[in-house]
Amino acid sequence: MRRILRLMLTAAGPYAPQFRTTLRISVAAALVQAAAYATFVPLLAELSREQIRAGWAWWWVGVLAALVAVEGALRVRESAFLYDHWHLVTQATRLGLGKSLRSMPQQELARRAAGDLTSVVGNNATTAASALSSLSTLFVQLVAVPTVLGVVIVALDWRLGLVLVAATLAALPFVRQVQRRSNTGFRDVNDADAATSDRLVEYVQGLPVLKATGQAGADSPRLMPVLTHQHGAQAAANRSAAMPVAGAQLVVQLAVVALVAVGAGLVLDARLPVAVLVAVVVTAARFAEPLSLAATMTKLFELSEAALSRIGDVLDVRPLPVAPGGSEPKTFDIRFEDVTFAYDGQSEPSLTGVDFTVAERSLTALVGPSGSGKTTITKLISRFADPQSGVVRLGSVDIGAMDPDELLRHIAIVFQDVYLFDDTIRANIALARPDATDAEIEAAARAANVHEFVDRLPRRYDTRVGEIGSALSGGERQRISIARAILKDAPVVLLDEPTAALDTESEVAVQRAIDNLVADKTVVVIAHRLSTIVGADQILVVDGGRIAQRGTHTDLLADAEGRYARMWSAQLAVRTWHVPAAGR
Structure with a gap:
């Protein structure tokens, strides 16, 4: 859990101080809740007296009510993180991932599949925020409440306390087994999800080719293997932890039965007041509930850890170092x-x-x-x-x-394989300089021979280009990328054979655009x-x-x-x- 907490603090980013405060409030609420259950002992002891002292009985009822009220107030403060910061943490996590991806060395970025990164920024970021807002406080309750109640029971009667200690030790191996199996299983599920996401992106982008070769459809050999593997990983993760969870829950239930049996024997031997036994049984029921729940919740903690680990893996990639002594170049020779x-x-x-x-x-x-x-x-x-x-x-x-x-x-770069965003022609050109005026964008478009085909479009510069520019021809896409570079007006221009895949007519138009781009560069x-x-x-x-x-x-x-x-x-x-x- 220390490892998960460290990952949670990393994912919380700028909201880590608020997250720490929430954990402190959660600990306080759990301690107050445990104290409220502990008041049943003196209350029941008073109610079991032959001569009940009504004043004392109502005193303990008042203490119980006060503790419940304090716990409620703390829970309201605790839930503020969920309602006020959950979406902010999600946003901050994704912005942090975006910053890491932007500064990541290109060869490291190229090593990672697009679907994998989509899964990290999408599903894993959401899971991480949920872990921060819900699972973290739940974990505090699962640990703090049994700990305090266990101390109370041991203080009341060490023999009954010993039964609970033995039961807890017996349940721990099952919980550890759930943890180990879930850890491996959910990492496999995450890897399978990422592979599936990546293959789906590939499938959608390559659908024309798959149709032409008869490989499209539900039984596509490009798609079915990863879907089958994903299903198998999910089923295996769920099956692997089923028996240990059941074992842990059984041990906890048997512990309560053993506690009642031992307590009943002590009462029959007149070595334990009935009121104390009743109070211990009530307290033990609340003690056992988190332990039983912990076995099931371990799977969710491991799922969260897998998501947090994948986020941490991206955030931990170091950007290229910047050596000391740098300055602004005065000339632009290479x-x-x-x-x-x-x-x-x-x-x-x-x-x-x-x-x-x-x-x-x-x-x-x-x-x-x-x-x-x-x-x-x-x-x-x-x-x-x-x-x-x-x-x-x-x-x-x-x-x-x-x-x-x-x-x-x-530096302005014109690649052989042009990437346009599913936005307007104007927006795609303006990427080079978002503050450019419409007149400057049009001037760059004219210099790149874009204006001549844009002028024929119904919405002109507000025409959407489609995904990756699919609504345009190769020559039109290339000219837009050159217009983008012209608008940037950088002193250095890198060209990666921008006319290699074009027909003769498009090549002539693109070559004229390049001539305008490279002048005095x-x-x-x-x-x-x-x-x-x-x-x-x-x-x-x-x-x-x-x-x-x-x-x-x-x-x-x-x-x-x-x-x-x-x-x-x-x-x-x-x-x-x-x-x-x-x-x-």
Whole structure:
């Protein structure tokens, strides 16, 4: 429970002080409740006297009533956290997760499935808030009330107290078994839920392909295995704890029977007043109730711990460190100085001893085979990761000494695979600068050749683009992403082959948009079509994580045996390729 409490305090975030106060109030309420039950002893003792002293009897009734009133007031204070802070804790947890995801190193983020993170931010955050608001106070009652009542019973008669102590010790192994089985079971359930969520996202996004291949429907081989596994994990988690729960409850019930039997024997031997036995039995019933409930509630505690652990796993990921001595870059040239980088779990580095300089306001093209390290170079420039050795500089500043958010203020990125949000065209362009005016957004759209197709739409810039931009063509999506980059107006532009998947007409429109984007910028472009970068100031041929060649298009063609010349010849040959007629 110390572990769960630590996780709860982490999840409570800025509301941890209020959570601690609520726990203190809950402890006080549980102690007052136990004291109220303890008043039955003197009250029943007084009522069992031959000469009942009415004044004393009413005194103890008054004490009981006062304690119940105090407990009620404390419970009202305790419930304030549930009603006033539950939704705030949920919101704070999700905001904390969002902040952690935003600062998380890109390779760590890429390691996590989208469905898994959706499950953490959605279901696990809700479960965590419920644990804070309800289960935490319930746990206090399950511990505090039996503890105080147990002390009262031992004080009344050590022999009856010994029966309850023995019963508690006998029930504990069952509770521990429930805890162990539930812990494993609910972790498996959480993993299965995350896998199912991830596969559902994949299924929805890939539905056109699944339909085309006849793999859609309830028995889809992409969906059924994870659904079956999820059902099996849930059933196994419930079955595994059933017998230990029943065992713990049986032990507690037998304890009450044993207590009555021992007490009856003591009364018959005239070694225990009947009033004390009655009071002990009443108190023991309240003592046994939380113990019996604890066996069942352990499953919920373990479910909460599994959810809290998954949240803590995301919150504990450390962002990229910011080295001391950073400053604002004065110029925007880019330098790689003996840079070596390997992804986590990779046996061989993706880049080894890479050195080059991109002059300010120049265009450098990265070419080479797939997997050679081109995309890794752009990721290091934007500080999605840090090299294991060497330095990447923007101007004269080591970007390792710059906050990633501050660095990205100076960089605009246009990816090959465009991601648009299910919002309006205006909103998607304005992501680069939320405070931009409509006139500035339209100017960026005109520069990116977006205005020409937007003007034909019924709602123009207020047209929704659909999920991931599904209502638009590939060329239209790409031009919107370029408009976004133009609006940002960053001094450094990274392009990841933005025309590779476009038809000829769309490529021409996008290329014109790119020309407007890169004017007077420091540009690094990943290129597969060499014809698009013949005018680059510098071409870097990346091969096997190293810079194999560098120079202008003319310089590199002069080396007829070089890698670039062979790539150029191969692409020229492809232009003459044609589909043969049927039957030939």
